[in-house]
Amino acid sequence: MADKAEASKGAVTEITPQSENFSQWYLDVVRRAELADYTEVKGCMAIRPYGYAIWELIQQAFDRRFKATGHVNAYFPLFIPAGLLMKEKEHVEGFAPQVAWVTKGGDEELAEPLVVRPTSEVIIGTLYAKWIQSWRDLPVLINQWANVVRWEKVTRPFLRTTEFLWQEGHTAHETADEAQHETLKILALYKECAETELAMPVVDGQKSESEKVAGASRTYSIEALMGDGRALQAGTSHNLGQNFAKAFGIQFQGRDKTLQHAWTTSWGVSTRLIGGVIMTHGDDNGLILPPRIAPYQVVIVPIPRGNWQETVLPKAREIRDALQAAGVRVMLDDRDAYTPGWKFAEWELRGVPLRIEIGPKDLEKSAVMVARRDTREKGTMAMDGLVPAISARLEEIQRALYERAVKFREEHTTRVSSYDEFKSIMEGRPGFVIAGWCGSADCEAQIKADTQATLRNIPFGGAHVTGTCVKCGRPSPAEAWFAKAY
Amino acid sequence: MADKAEASKGAVTEITPQSENFSQWYLDVVRRAELADYTEVKGCMAIRPYGYAIWELIQQAFDRRFKATGHVNAYFPLFIPAGLLMKEKEHVEGFAPQVAWVTKGGDEELAEPLVVRPTSEVIIGTLYAKWIQSWRDLPVLINQWANVVRWEKVTRPFLRTTEFLWQEGHTAHETADEAQHETLKILALYKECAETELAMPVVDGQKSESEKVAGASRTYSIEALMGDGRALQAGTSHNLGQNFAKAFGIQFQGRDKTLQHAWTTSWGVSTRLIGGVIMTHGDDNGLILPPRIAPYQVVIVPIPRGNWQETVLPKAREIRDALQAAGVRVMLDDRDAYTPGWKFAEWELRGVPLRIEIGPKDLEKSAVMVARRDTREKGTMAMDGLVPAISARLEEIQRALYERAVKFREEHTTRVSSYDEFKSIMEGRPGFVIAGWCGSADCEAQIKADTQATLRNIPFGGAHVTGTCVKCGRPSPAEAWFAKAY
Numbered sequence: 001m002a003d004k005a006e007a008s009k010g011a012v013t014e015i016t017p018q019s020e021n022f023s024q025w026y027l028d029v030v031r032r033a034e035l036a037d038y039t040e041v042k043g044c045m046a047i048r049p050y051g052y053a054i055w056e057l058i059q060q061a062f063d064r065r066f067k068a069t070g071h072v073n074a075y076f077p078l079f080i081p082a083g084l085l086m087k088e089k090e091h092v093e094g095f096a097p098q099v100a101w102v103t104k105g106g107d108e109e110l111a112e113p114l115v116v117r118p119t120s121e122v123i124i125g126t127l128y129a130k131w132i133q134s135w136r137d138l139p140v141l142i143n144q145w146a147n148v149v150r151w152e153k154v155t156r157p158f159l160r161t162t163e164f165l166w167q168e169g170h171t172a173h174e175t176a177d178e179a180q181h182e183t184l185k186i187l188a189l190y191k192e193c194a195e196t197e198l199a200m201p202v203v204d205g206q207k208s209e210s211e212k213v214a215g216a217s218r219t220y221s222i223e224a225l226m227g228d229g230r231a232l233q234a235g236t237s238h239n240l241g242q243n244f245a246k247a248f249g250i251q252f253q254g255r256d257k258t259l260q261h262a263w264t265t266s267w268g269v270s271t272r273l274i275g276g277v278i279m280t281h282g283d284d285n286g287l288i289l290p291p292r293i294a295p296y297q298v299v300i301v302p303i304p305r306g307n308w309q310e311t312v313l314p315k316a317r318e319i320r321d322a323l324q325a326a327g328v329r330v331m332l333d334d335r336d337a338y339t340p341g342w343k344f345a346e347w348e349l350r351g352v353p354l355r356i357e358i359g360p361k362d363l364e365k366s367a368v369m370v371a372r373r374d375t376r377e378k379g380t381m382a383m384d385g386l387v388p389a390i391s392a393r394l395e396e397i398q399r400a401l402y403e404r405a406v407k408f409r410e411e412h413t414t415r416v417s418s419y420d421e422f423k424s425i426m427e428g429r430p431g432f433v434i435a436g437w438c439g440s441a442d443c444e445a446q447i448k449a450d451t452q453a454t455l456r457n458i459p460f461g462g463a464h465v466t467g468t469c470v471k472c473g474r475p476s477p478a479e480a481w482f483a484k485a486y
Numbered sequence: 487m488a489d490k491a492e493a494s495k496g497a498v499t500e501i502t503p504q505s506e507n508f509s510q511w512y513l514d515v516v517r518r519a520e521l522a523d524y525t526e527v528k529g530c531m532a533i534r535p536y537g538y539a540i541w542e543l544i545q546q547a548f549d550r551r552f553k554a555t556g557h558v559n560a561y562f563p564l565f566i567p568a569g570l571l572m573k574e575k576e577h578v579e580g581f582a583p584q585v586a587w588v589t590k591g592g593d594e595e596l597a598e599p600l601v602v603r604p605t606s607e608v609i610i611g612t613l614y615a616k617w618i619q620s621w622r623d624l625p626v627l628i629n630q631w632a633n634v635v636r637w638e639k640v641t642r643p644f645l646r647t648t649e650f651l652w653q654e655g656h657t658a659h660e661t662a663d664e665a666q667h668e669t670l671k672i673l674a675l676y677k678e679c680a681e682t683e684l685a686m687p688v689v690d691g692q693k694s695e696s697e698k699v700a701g702a703s704r705t706y707s708i709e710a711l712m713g714d715g716r717a718l719q720a721g722t723s724h725n726l727g728q729n730f731a732k733a734f735g736i737q738f739q740g741r742d743k744t745l746q747h748a749w750t751t752s753w754g755v756s757t758r759l760i761g762g763v764i765m766t767h768g769d770d771n772g773l774i775l776p777p778r779i780a781p782y783q784v785v786i787v788p789i790p791r792g793n794w795q796e797t798v799l800p801k802a803r804e805i806r807d808a809l810q811a812a813g814v815r816v817m818l819d820d821r822d823a824y825t826p827g828w829k830f831a832e833w834e835l836r837g838v839p840l841r842i843e844i845g846p847k848d849l850e851k852s853a854v855m856v857a858r859r860d861t862r863e864k865g866t867m868a869m870d871g872l873v874p875a876i877s878a879r880l881e882e883i884q885r886a887l888y889e890r891a892v893k894f895r896e897e898h899t900t901r902v903s904s905y906d907e908f909k910s911i912m913e914g915r916p917g918f919v920i921a922g923w924c925g926s927a928d929c930e931a932q933i934k935a936d937t938q939a940t941l942r943n944i945p946f947g948g949a950h951v952t953g954t955c956v957k958c959g960r961p962s963p964a965e966a967w968f969a970k971a972y
Contacts, residue, residue, distance in 0.1 A: 046609075163565070
């Protein structure tokens with residue numbers, strides 16, 4: 001396979017090795033795999049078709065689950081009158097420094113400026129106040145897929161951009177219990193979807209007071225571990241208590257005829273997940289996509305030897321059609337301006353899970369060559385029974401990627417018992433550090449100042465472990481997970 | 487059916503009859519069917535879940551067709567630097583009076599203001615200039631689903647709002663012929679989709695110079711006729727020639743090695759289509775939805791008599807499950823806080839194509855009552871073979887709605903031979919008027935000033951009819967369709 005080696009070499013030189021500079025590797029992959037591009041608007045990216053196709057598959061995976069759990073989609077305005085944003089005190093303090101201001105419409109200076117939504121609690125709050133009158137109107141279970149804007153100083157494609165795409169769920173309930181149940185139900189949905197579809201293992205738990213979102217009573221998150229040992233907050237679910245209901249007058253007549261404030265939640269995942277997928281699975285050859293969110297799960301590369309257009313190409317088309325009929329997303333790369341070697345490297349870079357090579361010799365043997373992107377293993381597969389074998393292999397890859405990521409996380413998670421140990425780990429190759437924590441914001445802040453590690457969350461699983469705070473030695477009601485984070 | 491008569495009466499009083507005030511009827515339907523709501527942001531609406539579910543079905547119908555014709559989706563930034571908008575002269579003149587200006591980000595006054603995209607030609611143009619280098623990179627066939635903002639003085643839900651949702655296709659081609667072919671291919675796709683899925687007949691043709699979009703070489707449109715005899719521009723497809731390619735430097739090395747400017751197109755349909763559906767099919771009882779875009783195609787209302795919860799309800803559930811399994815979107819309305827009569831009126835108002843009523847007597851006869859929303863006919867259907875019978879009935883309704891709309895258009899379209907006739911028709915109940923037109927903007931403007939009718943388009947079908955201009959008497963190369971329009 002001289003072709004391949006050469007072409008791969010060519011491609012690889014365009015991508016900085018992870019070990020050399022992980023951050024540059026990430027940017028190289030985003031650019032070379034044509035996932036996103038910079039634009040003339042500071043901090044805003046364009047999501048290119050290949051990147052957007054991944055996003056569509058991620059969207060569908062979440063949207064299916066939202067609908068199966070009784071949620072419906074809607075759409076709310078992009079703009080929020082400035083005065084309205086001010087209504088929930090903590091919320092405005094959290095978001096005001098980050099918003100884009102519209103001060104002029106057409107030729108007219110606006111009497112009251114509008115902000116471009118950084119999130120939609122307040123605009124939705126004013127509408128829920130109109131829509132909800134009686135306990136019979138509850139629960140309201142609405143989600144929105146939308147763009148939001150936060151004025152960011154330092155940006156990075158997918159991970160942190162001035163404008164990004166996300167979904168934001170906003171629900172209203174009759175009781176505190178129901179709101180809490182919803183908050184946790186969504187967190188569990190996020191975890192299951194991230195792990196099943198993105199093959200990205202996550203730790204689910206509660207955020208500390210310092211890290212919860214502006215205006216929430218309790219914030220929960222799922223946290224993933226990237227290939228460089230840094231954590232990525234991959235989704236959040238907030239129990240907003242009655243804070244927003246009180247600020248926006250979301251009241252209903254209860255079963256007992258008294259007027260009560262509703263209990264609300266909000267929750268979101270964003271295009272940041274694409275960054276998470278890149279950094280969870282990718283390697284020095286580029287992207288590795290889990291089959292379930294791969295725009296192409298299989299690429300077929302015909303080997304152009306002899307009268308291949310009369311022999312190989314029809315068979316390649318037949319395989320493509322058979323795979324398509326079985327629901328496999330497949331691309332037949334029959335472009336003749338490119339060599340097979342170039343195509344091998346190109347589709348590896350773009351992370352296609354399986355490559356099928358078919359040439360005159362394979363035809364004779366009634367077999368094809370199949371190469372896995374994740375392990376780079378290559379072997380023959382009989383033409384007979386090819387479709388079920390490919391489907392099974394795709395499932396195997398999906399599972400293998402998840403297991404590999406779990407193993408990586410296990411290898412990069414350390415439970416520490418002393419602060420010195422904490423610090424020395426954080427100075428080396430990072431990862432998760434599990435430690436006792438007393439619950440004080442002071443200890444949390446000191447740890448961050450000393451190590452750059454932030455408290456990611458307090459996992460549900462660890463909630464009953466007792467011990468002492470790694471910083472101050474006072475009793476620790478539950479273990480917390482710390483990491484340097486994106 | 488005393489229940490029904492009473493409940494219907496109750497509901498109908500909430501909706502102004504079309505004959506009394508069509509415009510108020512429209513607003514009543516939008517509000518009462520919970521399609522959209524006003525917000526605290528001037529000119530911006532919230533699309534409520536029922537309205538958004540219709541939009542999702544419309545989106546899917548178009549998106550499927552875009553993908554089947556080789557288009558891919560992507561996402562481009564919301565903001566455009568002011569200087570960039572100025573690059574295409576006609577374009578900026580067309581859109582600058584209509585844009586929202588962002589002048590501040592966080593605490594910082596922006597050196598160069600940003601405009602919120604009114605459409606994305608310019609931001610996409612700068613990226614295509616980077617992405618397209620060689621004829622091998624062409625065609626580029628990208629679509630985006632996005633929100634856009636145009637500062638409107640007078641707004642109406644779905645039909646004209648400051649922010650709206652749409653898709654905008656942006657393609658680049660090697661030759662003028664290919665760009666023209668794409669422009670017309672999309673127009674044909676729009677027509678087919680509007681007629682097949684929305685049951686909304688449209689006239690496809692070319693816009694006059696005065697009505698074409700800012701910066702285009704040629705604009706084509708599909709035009710529908712609403713229930714009040716006014717036209718609605720339901721979609722446009724623009725051949726942009728090399729105008730944007732020259733303004734933004736979209737150049738490629740051609741097959742002959744010379745550097746050439748690409749030929750580009752753009753095209754869009756928006757949430758305005760929902761307004762079109764309401765006004766094409768609705769009646770004094772509310773919305774009538776074509777089955778293909780109805781969130782619920784069938785509603786099942788159990789009649790609560792005797793021990794219905796042990797007898798009727800299980801059967802109703804069985805029917806629901808059987809219909810769902812056959813791919814029918816069905817709602818079983820088993821809420822016990824509402825009477826059947828109330829439910830009948832409510833789901834009629836929301837335009838559900840078919841209602842199944844099932845009570846103890848129906849059970850005895852092994853049959854159900856089925857009521858059509860469009861004709862309001864009601865009759866029994868045997869339980870045996872119910873699912874295929876319902877599916878067939880839904881197809882029949884889809885066809886009937888289309889045919890009824892075609893008939894309505896035919897009855898409201900007049901070919902005139904004198905200007906007096908033109909004016910007298912426009913003074914009565916409006917509709918389309920077909921007339922010869924010399925091609926001059928002066929005659930077009932005079933007609934508009936005299937009658938309020940605008941030139942909707944010059945249909946392809948009428949392109950070879952010759953005659954004289956209805957205004958000035960000079961030769962008319964082709965007939966034009968005029969109407970008062972939304």
